[in-house]
Amino acid sequence: MVYLFLCNYATSHPELAQMCTNTLQKDCGNEDPMVRGLALRALCSLRLPQMVEYISEPLRRALSDHHAYVRKTGVMGILKLYHLDRDKFDECNFVDILYDMLRDPDAQVVSNCIIVLNEIMAQGPDGGMALNRAIMLHLLNRIHEFSEFGVVAVIDLVPRYIPANDDEGFQIMNLLDPVLSTSNSAAVVATIRAFISLADQIGDDPVQMKRQVVGRVKASLVTLVASGCSELSYSLLKHVDSLVDSCPGIFDDEYRQFYVRYHEPTHIKHLKVQILPKLANPDNAPDIVAELGECVTDKDPQMNRLAVRSMSLIACRDVGGEGCADSIARRLVEMLDLDVSHVCAEAATSLADVLRKHPELKQIIAPPLPRALRYMTEPEGKASVVHLLGECGDIVGEAPYSLEKLIDSYDEIKDASVKIALLTSTIKLFFKRPPE
Numbered sequence: 156m157v158y159l160f161l162c163n164y165a166t167s168h169p170e171l172a173q174m175c176t177n178t179l180q181k182d183c184g185n186e187d188p189m190v191r192g193l194a195l196r197a198l199c200s201l202r203l204p205q206m207v208e209y210i211s212e213p214l215r216r217a218l219s220d221h222h223a224y225v226r227k228t229g230v231m232g233i234l235k236l237y238h239l240d241r242d243k244f245d246e247c248n249f250v251d252i253l254y255d256m257l258r259d260p261d262a263q264v265v266s267n268c269i270i271v272l273n274e275i276m277a278q279g280p281d282g283g284m285a286l287n288r289a290i291m292l293h294l295l296n297r298i299h300e301f302s303e304f305g306v307v308a309v310i311d312l313v314p315r316y317i318p319a320n321d322d323e324g325f326q327i328m329n330l331l332d333p334v335l336s337t338s339n340s341a342a343v344v345a346t347i348r349a350f351i352s353l354a355d356q357i358g359d360d361p362v363q364m365k366r367q368v369v370g371r372v373k374a375s376l377v378t379l380v381a382s383g384c385s386e387l388s389y390s391l392l393k394h395v396d397s398l399v400d401s402c403p404g405i406f407d408d409e410y411r412q413f414y415v416r417y418h419e420p421t422h423i424k425h426l427k428v429q430i431l432p433k434l435a436n437p438d439n440a441p442d443i444v445a446e447l448g449e450c451v452t453d454k455d456p457q458m459n460r461l462a463v464r465s466m467s468l469i470a471c472r473d474v475g476g477e478g479c480a481d482s483i484a485r486r487l488v489e490m491l492d493l494d495v496s497h498v499c500a501e502a503a504t505s506l507a508d509v510l511r512k513h514p515e516l517k518q519i520i521a522p523p524l525p526r527a528l529r530y531m532t533e534p535e536g537k538a539s540v541v542h543l544l545g546e547c548g549d550i551v552g553e554a555p556y557s558l559e560k561l562i563d564s565y566d567e568i569k570d571a572s573v574k575i576a577l578l579t580s581t582i583k584l585f586f587k588r589p590p591e
């Protein structure tokens with residue numbers, strides 16, 4: 156507590172802080188390693204320029220101390236000295252000492268050395284500590300000794316290292332592979348990043364290598380998504396979303412893991428609904444569409460909208476196989492009659508997108524449009540229905556008369572998108588049915 160008090164008030168009372176210098180230096184030589192470490196930490200934390208001359212020698216002794224706690228405290232003290240006085244830091248040649256300490260028998264000391272070297276050399280040409288084959292393989296062979304934070308610090312070095320050949324790249328992958336089986340999500344994500352980085356550098360076909368890597372990490376990601384807290388699950392789902400975009404088809408067989416659960420937070424539900432259409436293929440599309448159909452009845456309006464959009468996305472991408480787009484169009488047509496304004500509006504907007512991709516579905520989409528226009532309240536949905544009436548005007552007998560009512564009340568229309576859609580549809584109908 157005394158050390159903490161000194162560190163907090165040293166900057167505002169530098170003269171009083173200097174009075175404790177002799178005591179701290181004496182404690183740095185205490186028989187108890189905890190006292191030595193705490194005294195050194197307090198001495199380095201005073202952050203007074205006039206204290207630099209008293210810090211360097213205790214620091215140098217601490218780096219060769221027989222106890223690991225004192226050594227790891229000394230390593231972090233080097234970083235404090237670096238920020239306090241760069242000239243003194245360079246004079247003491249601490250960088251070379253830190254590189255030598257990467258072979259320290261204690262893993263915590265090594266991980267502290269990595270953190271300090273990365274920060275000291277962050278502005279260098281390598282963007283962190285310099286790496287070579289010997290350092291990289293030495294750290295990876297000891298990765299099982301590190302704490303969760305230490306493991307991440309080591310793995311984060313891999314994307315900056317360029318293997319000499321394919322064999323070395325595969326050797327690094329083999330050394331990292333056991334990390335995927337751990338419950339440390341940060342380490343798993345760091346390993347995925349390292350694997351993807353290596354996939355771009357080894358093998359004759361980087362795209363195929365990347366797909367193999369994503370296939371290997373898929374099980375670990377899906378397991379962590381299901382077992383973590385909501386914040387962690389969201390972060391992992393964002394990684395899954397990115398991997399699905401870069402390697403389509405890999406996660407398709409795990410689509411049930413992305414079904415929405417009633418107890419999940421809203422942000423996770425939304426993200427899952429956005430991922431589901433990206434996993435659709437002819438085999439699982441009916442199940443995914445059915446699941447999205449259930450989400451349309453959720454009490455969350457944004458969830459309803461996302462579910463409708465996701466269904467239309469499957470139809471527009473044409474990934475669901477034969478008859479899938481037809482089935483989705485029928486579901487969307489049924490939604491036009493729901494007594495939920497935002498669902499009707501979103502369904503109309505989605506139908507407009509589906510019709511652009513599948514003009515042959517006009518016979519399914521056309522019949523309810525005049526009725527939908529009468530009851531549509533949201534401007535975006537009304538504009539979509541007006542657009543659809545223009546597209547389907549050749550088979551909807553009431554189309555000109557439905558639009559005529561809107562034209563009569565044109566001055567009362569406030570939304571510009573409705574006016575633009577009305578103008579466009581009127582011109583289309585004029586060419587399709589000139590007499591009317």
